[in-house]
Amino acid sequence: MSTLTPDTSTIQAADFKSDIHNDWCPGCGDFGVVSAVQMALAKLQVPPHRVAVISGIGCAGKTAHYMNAYSFHTLHGRVMPSVTAMKLANHDLTVIGVGGDGDAYGIGGGHFVAGGRRNLDITYVVMNNDVYALTKGQASPTIAKGQKTKSMSEASIMDAINPILLALACGYTFVARGYALDTKYLSEIIAQAIQHRGSALVDVLQTCPTYNDLHTKGFYAGQIEGQPRLYRLDQSGYDPVVHNPDDAVEIAQKKAQALLKSQEPGGRIPLGVYYKLDVPTYEDHLKAKIPGLQQKPLAELDLYHRDITANLQELM
Amino acid sequence: MAAHFCWMIGGPQGSGLNVSAEIFAKALSRSGYYVFGQIEYHSNIKGKHSAYKLRISDEPVASHVDAVHLLSSLDEETLIGDLYHEFPAHRGHVHEVAAGGAILYDVEQKRFVGTIQRKDIFLWEMPYAELLDRALTEAGKPGQARAYRIMTNTLALGASAGAVGFDFEPVATAIRDSFGAKAGKVADLNVNAARYAYEYAKERFAGQLRFSLPAAPAKREQIMVKGTQAVGMAKIKAGVGLQTYYPISPATDESVYLEGYQSEQNLLVLQTEDEVSAIDAAVMGAHGGVRASTSTSGPGFSLMPEGLGFAAITEAPGPVVMLYQRGGPSTGLPTRQEQGDLLFALHAGQGDIPRIVMAPGDIEECFYDTFDAFNYADRYQLPVIVLVDKHLASCYQTLPPFKTSHLKIDRGVTKLANTNGDYQRYAFTEDGVSPRSVPGQAGGIFWSTSDEHDPRGHITEGIGNRLAMMEKRMGKVGLAAREIPEGKKYRFFGPAAPQRIPVLAVCWGSTKGAMHDALHRADPHHTRCAALHIRLMNPFPAEAVKNILARAERVVCFDGNYSGQLAQVIRADTGVSIHHCVVKYDGRPFSEDEIMVALEAAKADAPERLVISQGRVVEEGHGNREFEEMLVLRGSNPKMLAPMVPLPPGYNK
Structure with missing residues (x-):
């Protein structure tokens, strides 16, 4: 996160709520996610006008309208290109991308990969409920092989994408997982993601009470061999942080550890930060290359009095 | 009366022939000549055939001509094409040399020269390896001509300058400049090699050609510039903050040009993962407060309609989308000319998308239109497409330096x-x-x-x-x-209203240069033929176009595509049908000669549709006949069946 001086003494989560009617289904997990984002921003005391929220299409895409911030409800799958450009235009803004699992890992898959490679200082919150809900519950890329929700006509015969693994492979430097109905902990994870300098993915396990009858509130609240299905990594002695970013072996070990945690045998699901690596961001590299960016964000530079005499002379 | 000289260099890609041509052009430009350079190349890195033409004139030129006065050949393919191939694609350039012209060739191509049956041209042999060895020996590297073979292009440049009787000093200076400040010894070696070839050719060949370089006009300040550079400079001047792109021919040169100025001009060039991302990032950059633009060609633009609609419905102040047309459909002809995306640019995207579509006609208009495009994007908060093409992207032209003092930025x-x-x-x-x-x-x-x-x-x-x-x-x-302003929407070259116009030639985009030069040569006062060049495609200047068309006895519309796309637009927007559509879809730009030929052919009783290719009006089906002709040509010259490098089995059946 960029260094910001709040211009009001206390910013509340309510300050990030817009006044329009929310049309998500009653009981939708999305409510928890948008609340968590608002709580995280309040916790970090970022003024609403210094925040850009960029969402895709689908139920999750409507998030932009429910936030009081500079909000862009873009195109299906195109969250990452938009997030990238907004951050490049103004690197002092807190830029948050929000999308669904189909949006991020399906139609936006190529952009998701590039987003990890760049390592811009942005946060991507993905609402993962295994279905394309706004089109009435078709299988999304995160539904497992053999699974069939009540909205699907037959079970999936494709393997599911593992978002944690995918993010690690792409180069995201902060990879975490939250649960929509544990809003308080989710807001802590999102706050950490925003504070992380680099591309942060928060994959949020999410219920869809209308179409997903497999991964319900009851499912996530369930137990496996007497242990709760969901548990917190930070309460189980897990250390996600790469302490020496110059140590390639440590990086590989921390990735391997996250990889194992993301597919824990028996079906328990860890929540929290899986992996964190602090290395120079894309903006850092740009600042080294483009001197003006050391002074001001691109959008604030005066680029409108350029002289091209030298360009013309080169051609004489 | 204007005089010009046409020089061509042909050879394999990767042989540096474009470097030689551009050095020669620079030397000529600095000596006061007006130069127009046109390159034809394959979608290939090394080995396939490429040809670069320079039209050298004593007055401004904006197009190429078909007849070559001096051809410098770096390989046998320049002479015989690929006639030895099972499916030959071209017959070389010998037939393009004007009677009384000449071919400079390397002694190594001797056996192919024997197949040339023309008696009306000079065939001038150059011992490039021997001359190179002399220069290498002086540089302390005797006997290494084989290793330094790549320098043959520099020798060919020297030989050309000598054969036409041009001074050597400007050539030497331009060679040195091409190596930059550092490469002292390498530059010396190249200059020396060029000098030996220059002297050899001058002594033996100068003064024999039926054609000669015109007298050099007075020296003046001028730039030698190609379209991608003009667009790049305009973007810098317009204050572009974010340029996005995904590599694609022939658009990439512009982004690479801009990449070179990132530090100096606080300009950010983002290479994206695809063109979907390129346009979306440009849209969001515009929303984010910077002037943003992207640059692509047809296949990339095919991925952009989604983002174009997004820019329109969210009323983003931009982006500016440069669309460099090339031969389609699909991957088509990646490095060849076509004006095939007019209707696509006008209609891409679902629903009614407000957009501005501009189509600059020459390199100067590329500069000024690109600058204006950013003002329009900000003023009207919509996407602006600037349609250019392979020809404008890659042709070089001498021009007065662009004037910038009157340019005003309007951020809306x-x-x-x-x-x-x-x-x-x-x-x-x-x-x-x-x-x-x-x-x-x-x-x-x-x-x-x-x-x-x-x-x-x-x-x-x-x-x-x-x-x-x-x-x-x-x-x-x-x-x-x-x-x-009207002056930025179209340009009419002809008599003032209400005078009638016997023949009106209508064109758009890069055909302007050839049209302008053709009429300048044939009918400078427009007594028989007037020309209308349309530059703003949306909003289309329908009233003005309609009024001009109404004064014409006969309208001939020139389209660098198969279906006559401008004629379709004119009919849709004005209700006026065109009498004759001249179409060209052979992947090459209109030459000045082709405009003349087409205008000559478009008589009252001529068919509605005239197809132009290789300097003449051809009937549909001509391509097949040409292929058959090449097979006949090959049959009569058995020597041609054996290429220098043996081909894999399966060829030469």
């Missing part, structure tokens, strides 16, 4: 004052343009969506709002039509 209506939270990004206004804020600005928070929305930017499907928003967005195109 921005919201600067705090509105106490009641700001509406999509407020209905008299002219349809809503004041815009920039993310980060206090009091300017707004919502923006690809869905239909209300003035605050929230989704609504209400009927009244829908009507009003459609009218607001589309109305901005009408506003642009009223505000953009």
Whole structure:
């Protein structure tokens, strides 16, 4: 996160709520996610006008309208290109991308990969409920092989994408997982993601009470061999942080550890930060290359009095 | 009367022939000549055939001609094409040499020279390896001519300059400049090698050609510039902050040009993962407060309509999309000319998308139109497409340096004052343009969506709002039509109204140069033929075009595509049908000669549709006949069946 001086003494989560009617289904997990984002921003005391929220299409895409911030409800799958450009235009803004699992890992898959490679200082919150809900519950890329929700006509015969693994492979430097109905902990994870300098993915396990009858509130609240299905990594002695970013072996070990945690045998699901690596961001590299960016964000530079005499002379 | 000389160099890609041509052009330009350079190349890195033509004149030129006066050949393919191939694609360039012209060839090509049956041209042999060895020996590297074979292009340049009797000093200076400040010894070696070839050729061949370089006009300040450079400079001048792109021919050169100025001009060039990302990032960059643009060709633009619609419905101030047309459909002809994307640029995307589509006709217009495009994007808050093409991208032209002192940046209506939270990004206004804020600005928070929305930017499907928003967005195109000066919409070369026009030639985009030069040569006062070049494609200057067409006895429309796309647009927007459509879809730009030939052919009783290729009017089906002719030609010259490098089995059946 960029260094910001709040211009009001206390910013509340309510300050990030817009006044329009929310049309998500009653009981939708999305409510928890948008609340968590608002709580995280309040916790970090970022003024609403210094925040850009960029969402895709689908139920999750409507998030932009429910936030009081500079909000862009873009195109299906195109969250990452938009997030990238907004951050490049103004690197002092807190830029948050929000999308669904189909949006991020399906139609936006190529952009998701590039987003990890760049390592811009942005946060991507993905609402993962295994279905394309706004089109009435078709299988999304995160539904497992053999699974069939009540909205699907037959079970999936494709393997599911593992978002944690995918993010690690792409180069995201902060990879975490939250649960929509544990809003308080989710807001802590999102706050950490925003504070992380680099591309942060928060994959949020999410219920869809209308179409997903497999991964319900009851499912996530369930137990496996007497242990709760969901548990917190930070309460189980897990250390996600790469302490020496110059140590390639440590990086590989921390990735391997996250990889194992993301597919824990028996079906328990860890929540929290899986992996964190602090290395120079894309903006850092740009600042080294483009001197003006050391002074001001691109959008604030005066680029409108350029002289091209030298360009013309080169051609004489 | 203007005089010109046409020089061509042909050889394999990777042999440096374009470097030689550009060095020669620079030397000529600095000596006062007007030069127009045109390159034809394959989608290939090394080995396939490429040819570079320079038209050298004593007055301004904006096009190439078909007849070559001196051909410098770096390989046998320049002489015989690929006739030895099972499916030959070209017959070389010997037939393009004018009677009384000459071919400079390397002694190594001797056996192919024997197949040339023309008696009306000079065949001049050059011992390039021997001359190179002399230069290498002086540099302390005797006997290494084979290893330094790549320098043959420099020798060919020297030989050409010598054969036409041009001075060596400007050539030597231009060679040195091409190596930059550092490469002293290498530059010396190249200059020496060129000098040996220059002297050898001058002594033996100078003065024999039927054609000669015209006398050099007085020296003046001029640049030697190609389209991608003109566009790049315009973008810098216009204050572009973010350029996005995904590599594609022939657009990439522009982005690479801009990459070279990132540090100096605080300019960010983002290479994206695909063109979907390229346009989306450019749209969001524009929303984010910078002037943003992207640059692509047809296959990339095919991925962009989604983003174009997003820019339009969210009323982003941009982006500016440079669309360098090339031969389609699909991957088509990646490095060849076509004006095939006019209708695509006008209609890409679902629904009615407000957009401005510009089509500069020459390199100068590339510069000024690109600059204006950013003002339009900001003023009208919509995407602006600038249609250019392979020809404009890669042709070189001598021009006076672009004037910039009169250029004004207009960032449109921005919201600067705090509105106490009641700001509406999509407020209905008299002219349809809503004041815009920039993310980060206090009091300017707004919502923006690809869905239909209300003035605050929230989704609504209400009927009244829908009507009003459609009218607001589309109305901005009408506003642009009223505000953009007539002089930037089209150019008419002909008599003032109400005088009648016997023949009116209509064209668009890069055909302008050839059209201008052809009429300048044949009918400079437009007593028989006038020309109309259309430069703004949307909003289309329908009234003006209609009025000019109404004065013409016969209208001939030139389209560098199969289906006569400009003629279709004219008919759709003015209701006027064109008498003759001259179409060209052979992947090559119109030459000055082809314009003349077509105008000559488009008599009253000529067919409605005339196909032009390789300097003449051809009938459909001509391509097959040409292929058969090449097979016949091959059959009569058995030597041609054996290429220098043996081909894999399966060829030469």
